[in-house]
Amino acid sequence: MKLLTAPASPFGRKVKVVAIEKGVTEMMAFVAVATTPPTPNEQLSRDNPLAKIPTLVLDDGRSLYDSFVICDYLDTLHSGEKVIPAAGARRWEVLTVHALGSGMSEAAVLCRYESVLRPEALRWPDWLSGQMKKVVGGLDWLEANVAVIGNARAADADLGQIAVGCALGYLDFRFADLGWRATRPALAGWFMEFSERASMQRTMPTA
Numbered sequence: 619m620k621l622l623t624a625p626a627s628p629f630g631r632k633v634k635v636v637a638i639e640k641g642v643t644e645m646m647a648f649v650a651v652a653t654t655p656p657t658p659n660e661q662l663s664r665d666n667p668l669a670k671i672p673t674l675v676l677d678d679g680r681s682l683y684d685s686f687v688i689c690d691y692l693d694t695l696h697s698g699e700k701v702i703p704a705a706g707a708r709r710w711e712v713l714t715v716h717a718l719g720s721g722m723s724e725a726a727v728l729c730r731y732e733s734v735l736r737p738e739a740l741r742w743p744d745w746l747s748g749q750m751k752k753v754v755g756g757l758d759w760l761e762a763n764v765a766v767i768g769n770a771r772a773a774d775a776d777l778g779q780i781a782v783g784c785a786l787g788y789l790d791f792r793f794a795d796l797g798w799r800a801t802r803p804a805l806a807g808w809f810m811e812f813s814e815r816a817s818m819q820r821t822m823p824t825a
């Protein structure tokens with residue numbers, strides 16, 4: 619199977635981290651694809667009508683998207699601890715922390731598009747600050763609830779932790795000026811530990 623992705627994508631990184639954590643990378647080929655809303659990649663559009671990465675193309679030609687669906691699928695390919703707990707209170711915590719981490723990445727990616735791709739004359743500062751408010755709100759919630767994310771050094775990372783790790787990594791990569799650590803020492807400590815995982819080290823974002 620082929621994962622269509624890009625080295626800067628926090629959603630593609632999430633899938634790669636899951637694949638590494640769960641030891642399924644050998645079943646996968648990683649194909650770099652460039653796509654943006656104004657310049658959708660033609661081949662990618664054939665595999666995913668939304669023209670978004672990551673997209674996983676299975677050996678029989680069927681495609682899976684979005685990143686959550688791909689991670690859920692990868693979870694069926696190994697017999698270890700699942701990144702998405704099957705049941706119990708922790709399942710809902712993990713899914714909600716995942717939604718928060720991925721939502722922060724989504725808002726940050728939209729901010730990046732707005733400030734880099736959109737022609738200057740068409741930019742809308744209120745829209746940009748509305749998206750950034752979601753990122754900052756997420757950071758504040760995580761700082762106040764760092765215990766909910768769970769042990770960064772646990773043997774098995776879950777999908778909530780991975781989504782938060784990839785969101786924070788994307789902020790460092792594209793929004794270093796935000797300086798999010800200054801007022802969020804607990805979250806900074808959690809991320810420092812989580813970043814030590816081999817899966818995170820091997821998937822650092824690049825342009």
Ligand SMILES: N[C@@H](CCC(=O)N[C@@H](CS)C(=O)NCC(=O)O)C(=O)O
Pocket residue numbers: 626627628629653654655656658668669670671672684685686720727
């Ligand atoms: N909800 C999607 C979001 C994926 C996404 O927004 N990917 C970006 C790259 S980081 C993309 O493909 N952008 C192109 C576009 O929006 O047309 C997921 O979780 O996979």
